[in-house]
Amino acid sequence: MRLFIFCISWALARATVSRLHHHVTVIPGSFNIFVDKAADEIGNTAEDAIPAVSRMLMQINETAAAAAAPTTLDRRQFGLPKEFYDIPPEVLFTGTIGNAALWQEALTNDARFNGSTVNQIFYRTVAYLQKAENGSNHAMASIKSAVSYIGQGLGFLHIYPGQFDQPQAAVPAEVIVRISPTPQQTIQSFGASGAWWPNYLKDFPPAQQKNLSSLLFSKDWLQLSGYRYNLGASGDNDSQAVFTPGRGVESFMLSDGSYDWLRDKSGVYYLNAAQDAGVTSVVAFVNAMPAALTAEKKPCGTTLVAETIPAFINYMTEVLAHFSRQDIRIDYISPMNEPKNKFPACNQEGMAVQTTDRAAVYDHLRAALQTSTTRDIKIMGDETSQIASQALVEYETWLPAVLATKSIDAISVHMYDFPDDALLIGYRQLVANLSLPGPPPPIKMTEVSTFTTAKDVHAPWGKTGPKIFGPEYDPSIHSALDMARMIWQWLTLVNAESWDWWTAVSNKMPCSPTLVPGCATKFDNTTSSAFNDGLLYIDPQYATTKDYNFYFPKRFWVFKHFTNFLRPGAVRFDIPNGLLPYGTVAVAAKNTDGVYSAIFVNRNVTEQVITMELPGGSGGGGGGGKIVKAVQTTDLFDFETILPLPVVAPDGIFKITLPAKGVLSLQFTVGAPVSTRKRAVGGWRSKVHRLFIERNEDGVP
DSSP: HHHHHHHHHHHHHHHHHHHHHGGGGOTTHHHHHHHHHHHHHHOOOHHHHHHHHHHHHOOOOOOHHHOOTTTTTOOOGGGGGGGGGGGHHHHHHHSSSOOOHHHHHHHHHHHHSOTTTTTTHHHHHHHHHHHHHHTTTTTTHHHHTTTHHHHHHHHHHHSSSOOOOOOOSSSSSGEEEOSSSSSSEEEEEEEEEEETTHHTTTTSOHHHHHHHHHHHSTTTTTOSSSSEEOOBOOOOOOOSOOTTOOOOOOOOOOOOOOBBBTTTTHHHHHHHHHHTTTTTTTEEESSSGGGSSSOSSSSSEEEOOOOHHHHHHHHHHHHHHHHHHHTTOEEEEEEOOTTTOOOTTOOOOEOEEEEEEEEHHHHHHHHHTTTTTTTTOEEEEEESSSSSIIIHHHHHHHHHHHTTTTTOOOEEEOOOOOOOOHHHHHHHHHHHHHTTTSSOOOOEEEOOOBBOOOOOOOOTOOOOOOBBBBBOOOOOOHHHHHHHHHIIIIIIIIOSSEEEEEEEEEEOOOSTTSSTTGGOOEEEEEEEETTTTTEEETTTHHHOOOOOOOOHHHHHHHHHHHHHOOOOOOEEEEOGGSSSOOEEEEEEEEEETEEEHHHHHOOSSSOOOEEEEESSSTSSSOOOOOEEEEEEEEOOSSSESSSSSSOOOTSSSSEEOOOOEEEEEEEESSSSHHHOOOOOOOOOOOOOOOOOSOOTTTTOO
């Protein structure tokens, strides 16, 4: 029994820590609610539970401070109320301390501080423990098997494992789902990068090259609104080349410092295709500066030094000016990518940029762009790879400086530690803190992929933490639903204005679908070279098999829900999670044409029936409205139009069934009478699709 109570206390303390340091999630009285739950679990009164929870929280704070700075243990570093400062340990861990008012005061005080003085101690501890525990997703299992006091402490002091704090409706059938009337961020784009697949596509027949442009950019298919062009670093006479085939991208700068604008033809081809299709957010991103500018004369394994910054900036501005002369529009330039890692093994282009040099890069770039042809190009950064161990502990060294000089227009960040909800809420708050006294800049999530699926593991919510990064090929709905929830995280918890998948096309299938029938649809977690990294796949042995087809994982169709229904300029509105059944999340937005979209993600193995009220219904004044489109993607259906459409009552109320293990999107208008709609045909029904070369020469599928 003692062990059980101890484990529950650790669990409660971990969740309370999330609310202390990610204070944006806390509302008045939440501590009392939390304590009531603790009392129920422990089988005691709330009065008895308060000191237990408080003691465990303070013990975690003490341990965190000791881990981050063993010689300076000061509870004031955590922004705790003054009543805690001078409490002797023997009183702290035996007497009754803490109440809702004190904790709310702590949160209020914390909010007044810049993140560098309050949150950073905790965040550095998270990073320290991430190295020690490596983001284990097994801490909960360790608690259940009662391994050790230290293991339990690490498990809950660490921000992982994948614990989600989102409330869910206790009895969904008795709840009406309503869209919050308060507008949130304006959506800018959903996109993917042009790395490194153009190096393969140049070998494909012209018809298939055109077909791919249609698949990625046309209204009939994915209709990406964002595209990241990789500005390459590989020269014509490098001392060392990128050894992984296809990952070296031709730089326009030659070894003698001159420019050859005919290089990277395939990459530029798809850059033009994106622009011709009306993609509204085009980014040029840099993995490394040209090999010609480095002391080592290679495109990888280098570190940018201060003396080289001017030449590096000049190179980028020369390329951007050239694109401008060619009527190629670039909206953003991103001068570094995952700057913590210089990729010394040269498996890809890479360049480290010290945190102390990052502000100088952005400042110099801003000044250099102030010419007639490039002044409208915006700057984003710093494309850091992970939230916990990098963004949270590095931002304070460069972000406030570039915000002060107005040298950056948006924050771009990756999520390769696959953060949980509490961590992302804390990340958003840290950006807000570091931006004071001004507003925070827009946040763009610009890269993620290569995670193992949540199939049969934490299935209702997925997995989090760095350990899920790794080889696996899962073309099924399971991996696609993982991606969908990640999109939901960034849109609703961080208020990100853009969300990008890593690569549009991948050859990282476990085998050739031509040589091994069924390969494209088969789950594989044993082949080390197979990854969940593409929206589309090609035969890895196409050069031998002459298979130039494109293979569609469920990820393509689920992403299409977001790219098609949340268009640039759409204003997002919350659908509170507390109104939804367990295991479901939702995103809603009003597009520029006045049509609303709502996307529901159901991770449950069963259908979920919800009752929804359109904006302007009986609960908000007015009435009417109509559903104009309903589309689902499941294990059986790919972006299938659902008919007949749900019937909306005059008061704006209707029922909808969310498909099991699927995504459902609705489009609707409000404030108009319900009208009938003729039955239409739409959607595909199969587990995987191939787009064959037998198409017309215009490349229209």
